[in-house]
Amino acid sequence: MLAAKPANQAERLAALYRYQILDTDREADFDDIVELAAELCGVKISVINLIDADRQWFKAEVGLGVRETPLDTSICSHVILQDDFVEITDTLADTRTGNNPLCLDEPGLRFYAGTLLKSRDGHPIGTLCVLDDQPRELTEFQKKSLRTLGKQVMRELDLRMTLRDQNILLHEMDHRVKNSLQSVSSLVRLYSSRAGANNKDAFDAVARRVDTISLLHQELHQAAEVETVPLEGFIPRVMALLQDSTPENIKIRTEIDPIHVGSGPASAIGMIVSEFVANSIKHAFPDGRTGEILLRLEGSPDRKVTLTCSDNGVGSASAERPESAVEGLGHRLVDAAASQLGCKVVRDATADGFSLSLTFQLA
Known part of the structure; x- marks a missing residue:
């Protein structure tokens, strides 16, 4: 029947x-x-x-x-x-x-x-x-x-x-947060285009940090484990943000071991490398001088990570140039970011270029 x-x-x-x-x-x-x-x-x-x-x-x-x-x-x-x-x-x-x-x-x-x-x-x-x-x-x-x-x-x-519904909700939240950060970044760049030389540097520095936070948010959302970030994917994305402001005479190269860190360390590392690259682009290669910026991130068996940022620009030859207020703030922010990683920054300027290095322990 x-x-x-x-x-x-x-x-x-x-x-x-x-x-x-x-x-x-x-x-x-x-x-x-x-x-x-x-x-x-x-x-x-x-x-x-x-x-x-x-x-x-x-x-x-x-x-x-x-x-x-x-x-x-x-x-x-x-x-x-x-x-x-x-x-x-x-x-x-x-x-x-x-x-x-x-x-x-x-x-x-x-x-x-x-x-x-x-x-x-x-x-x-x-x-x-x-x-x-x-x-x-x-x-x-x-x-x-x-x-x-x-x-x-x-x-x-x-x-x-339930898991599928939560994933849909996370995607919606991700979309809204990403749009909000992009709006802030666009607004900062608008003010930057209308600002004087000194203020423009400050606005550009703020925009870089907002962009880095936006990328970090995206990496966290896409990661298999919500609280870890693959640095071999995150750092090149941060560098891509700076590509528009990089002259053709300068190349950026990365050598990054497959290392996963939490959102806090990833944010700190993102700030350090973006500040270094931005400063190198602006000061290390005057008058169209060709050169390279290298970012190297190496892991060791004892779970120590060494970050080395270097350029082959003018280095110590620019040591006499006075540091601007924005650059001074950038250095302090880099030092604060290194402190979050539990380490200190070692800076070195030679005739062969400028470098920054630090070593921290993975949790």
Whole structure:
């Protein structure tokens, strides 16, 4: 007998589709449940069955060898109209299944027991069921086990939907934060274009820091572990921000070991390298002099990290140039960032260029 459609079919299907589970690949988490259900109940067939609009689709099955069947042969479509647990000890003796082709076959499905799978808002979406080719009756222990395994199926589905919803929310938050930081950066650059020479340097320094924070936020969002940042990806992105202001006569090169750090150390390192590169671009290569800026980040077996920033510019030849207020602030910020890493900055100016180095211990 073909089961009637539930009165709340539209709401029920909407609840099912929210799980985004239909037509997905087989997964061990669900395969293990049907295998255990079949073994506990002593039957040949077990299925995690989801009732779609015109088919029943199996997320996991043992003993059937197919992934879906039409609704007109579905026993489970009757179950979602009735109690939370249904047992049909002899399908040929039951009016709901007595004329079902799958039960009339030889050998046919002669036994059925299923526990309802319900969404959080109470809509039936399918069953965890067991079947056999012989009439039988489950013990109370077997019935309880099947109900428990059904709850485990829904816990797994609900957990996946929650994680997906959280990921969507994180993407939305990321989009809004990124837009906000870009707006601040654009505003700072607008003021910079209208400022005098001294104030322009200050505005440019602020813009660099806002851009670095924006990149750090992006790296944290994309990282596999929310609280770690891969420096081999983060530092080149910071350098790319400075590329527009880098003359063709200057090349920036990076040599970075695969090192992951927390958001605090990443922010400090980002500030240090961006300040060094910005100052080198501005002062190390006057009059179109060609040269290179090198950023090297090396890890050691004892989890120490050494950062070396160097250029092959004029170096000590520019030592007599007076330091501007913005540069002085930049040096203090770099020293403060190094302090956050638990180390001190070593600066050196020679005839071969300028360098900055520091070594810190990974947590």
